[in-house]
Amino acid sequence: MSKFLKSDQLEYGDQTITLYELSALQRIEHLQFIASAAKALPADADEETLYPLLVEQDIRQGARLVAMSLWHADPANSDIEQLYQDVLSGWPITLIGAAVRIVKSLSDMLPEDEEQPDNPVETVALTPEKSLPAS
Template identity: 40%
Template sequence: MFLKSESFTFNGETVTLFELSALQRIEYLKYLSKEVAASQEEVKEAAILQAELVEKTIRDSAMLLAMSLWHNDIKGPSVQDLNDTVLSSWPVTAIGEADYRVKKLSGLIQEATSESEAGSETEILPAPVEKS
């Protein structure tokens, strides 16, 4: 297997996170596209939009984690079953931290240090699309 992996420990529990495969990356981006299209169909109040944005962020992160965790046992639970497990048993803070780690492993985000700043701030940028 060529996928990068790393251990993720939260509250004394450890799981192995994997980068997304090429197919999973495509599936995840399609999933996000459908979510964005569905959310743009209606005009809503700011409070409702904020609540929906938080929900969408949690659900999107859980799906990303489920895709990553699936590599632990590809003959085991489906991605959808893992998604349901993440949503029902992981705290939001763990979902957020693991989401960030999987995105870094998968090249969906990168850290860029701004040298023009006096400090050593890290800026999160979208990963560049590699041309073949």
């Protein structure tokens, strides 16, 4: 873990998860991931076809952002791709959303007028009808 990166704790049930600010390189990689995903969307899709694809993209982008953050806990023994798959397959959508808000807050990636909620797990409830906060 870099001594320069901020961290914060997220409590979920009886678990405490330490999340870290993204490094400069990770921010670049995150932007590249978002751009690549946007290019993969069909240009001629109608709203009904596009909506589920956008929700899927938001979930994947959030899970990847969380995985990049978690990697800092043990960079020598962690693999971001494996962490990404672990988050996608083992975390509920509400936990991904709460973690995304914390990582974005730590990384100064939220608009200035958005404040960190007191309990992000309860505040950020994601369903297929609701998307993640803007990436």
